[in-house]
Amino acid sequence: MSATDQAQVRRLTISDIARMYADGERIPMLTAYDFPTARILDDARIPMLLVGDSLGQVMLGYDSTVRVTMDEMLHHTRAVARGARRALVVGDMPFLSYSSVDEAIDNAGRFLQDGGAQAVKIEGGVRSARIVEALVKAGIPVQGHIGWTPQSAHGMGGKVKVQGKTREAARGLLSDAISIQEAGAFSIVLELVPEQLAALITSRLKIPTIGIGAGAGCAGQVQVVNDLLGFGDFIPRHAKPYADLKGTIAAAAAAYARDVTNGTVPGPEQTVRMDDSVIDEALGRTAADRASALEFEAGIPLDRDL
Numbered sequence: 001m002s003a004t005d006q007a008q009v010r011r012l013t014i015s016d017i018a019r020m021y022a023d024g025e026r027i028p029m030l031t032a033y034d035f036p037t038a039r040i041l042d043d044a045r046i047p048m049l050l051v052g053d054s055l056g057q058v059m060l061g062y063d064s065t066v067r068v069t070m071d072e073m074l075h076h077t078r079a080v081a082r083g084a085r086r087a088l089v090v091g092d093m094p095f096l097s098y099s100s101v102d103e104a105i106d107n108a109g110r111f112l113q114d115g116g117a118q119a120v121k122i123e124g125g126v127r128s129a130r131i132v133e134a135l136v137k138a139g140i141p142v143q144g145h146i147g148w149t150p151q152s153a154h155g156m157g158g159k160v161k162v163q164g165k166t167r168e169a170a171r172g173l174l175s176d177a178i179s180i181q182e183a184g185a186f187s188i189v190l191e192l193v194p195e196q197l198a199a200l201i202t203s204r205l206k207i208p209t210i211g212i213g214a215g216a217g218c219a220g221q222v223q224v225v226n227d228l229l230g231f232g233d234f235i236p237r238h239a240k241p242y243a244d245l246k247g248t249i250a251a252a253a254a255a256y257a258r259d260v261t262n263g264t265v266p267g268p269e270q271t272v273r274m275d276d277s278v279i280d281e282a283l284g285r286t287a288a289d290r291a292s293a294l295e296f297e298a299g300i301p302l303d304r305d306l
Contacts, residue, residue, distance in 0.1 A: 009085045009086050010086065011087075011088070012086060012087060012088040013088065014118075014141045016088070017047065017048065017187060018186065018208075020047065020208075026220055026221070027047060027048065027210065027219055027221075028046055028048075029046065029048040029210055029220055029221065029222035030049060030050070030222065030228065031049070031051070031052040031054060031225045032049040032051060032080045032083070032084070033051060033059050033076045033079070034076065034079050034080065034083070035082055036083065037083070038080040038081075038083030038087075039083040039084065041084070041225070042084040042086050042087050047087055048088045048210075048220075048222075049080055049084055049087045049088070049089050049090070050222060051077045051089065051090065051092055051115075052224065053068045053092040053093075054092075054150070054224050055068065055076055059076075059226075064153060065095065066095045066151060066153070066154075067095075068095065070094055070110065073091060073092065073093075073094050073111075074110060074111070074115045077115035077117050078115050080116075081115060081116025081117060088119060089116065089117045090119045090121050091115050091117035091120050091121070092120070093108065093111070093120050093121060098131050104135060105134060105135060105140070108120045108135050108138075112140060118141065119140070119141035120135070120141070120142055120143070121142070122142055122143075122144060123145040123146075123151050124144075124145070124146070124149060124152070125172075125173070125177065125180055126175060126176055126179045128180070129180060132144060132180055132184060132185055133183040133184055136185070137184075141186050143185060143186060143187045143188065144181075144183075144185040144187070145189040145191065146173055146177060146188060146190060147164065147190050147191040147192050148160060148163050148193075149191070160192070162192045162194060163191075163192055164194060174197075174201055177204070177205060177209075178204070181205050181206065186207060187207050187209070188207065188208075188210070189210045189212065190202075190209050190214040191213060191214065192213040192238070193213070194214075194215070195215025195216065195217055198214035198215050198217050198218055199215060202219055213236070213237070213238030223240070224239065228240070229242070229245045230244040230245050230247070231245055233246075
């Protein structure tokens with residue numbers, strides 16, 4: 001992309017997302033955790049990139065998202081914000097970073113000021129509505145997240161499971177969604193919700209729903225980019241892999257190891273040479289150097305007065 005093209009790229013805003021929804025356009029969203037991936041996804045014109053706290057498991061090797069810190073989230077958000085010129089970047093508020101209004105405003109502000117994000121995502125429905133409202137009033141765009149909320153995994157029984165399958169649970173999720181909308185969120189992630197319930201919630205709201213394991217009735221969809229690219233050992237049922245990068249990388253690494261072992265890499269194409277005469281000069285192998293050596297070998301005259 002030329003400097004002129006870069007200057008013409010405009011960062012999407014929550015108004016653009018609202019316009020896409022109003023026009024009936026499906027909204028694709030992906031997670032991103034680093035500069036090169038963000039650049040590729042941005043060039044592919046993905047309108048929203050989520051720096052999810054899922055990075056704890058898929059990038060940092062943690063056993064849950066609960067262990068992810070604000071500093072780690074900001075580190076990855078900065079990289080994504082540098083890589084994406086057009087996409088709306090959403091920073092995922094990590095565990096215990098929004099326990100109170102003051103703490104939430106402070107940490108959400110760090111995502112925008114230090115991280116370069118344009119919005120934040122917060123888990124929880126009715127219980128988080130007060131936080132969402134305070135952030136929105138402070139000028140910070142918020143994306144909600146209800147259904148299966150990984151940060152609350154311990155309180156939800158620990159095992160990942162679909163939410164809202166009973167009458168009471170379904171009513172609770174609908175109430176959660178309406179509360180988050182009324183608090184001012186610009187969109188809501190629905191995770192692991194039966195497709196009929198997700199479609200119903202979507203029809204009752206005026207803001208877009210972004211589904212993950214919630215069926216095709218949502219206004220948009222989000223996937224963990226590692227699942228999309230086939231990086232991990234496990235692909236969730238709700239994810240559709242579009243590549244097998246794990247296999248591709250493994251094959252490339254094995255081929256590289258073979259070439260190094262066989263001595264075929266680096267070859268002429270990967271090698272830089274210099275003028276042999278320069279090497280001769282550096283090592284004292286020129287005719288002038290040989291002449292000087294002969295003079296030195298002649299030694300000191302024996303009749304010299306010492």
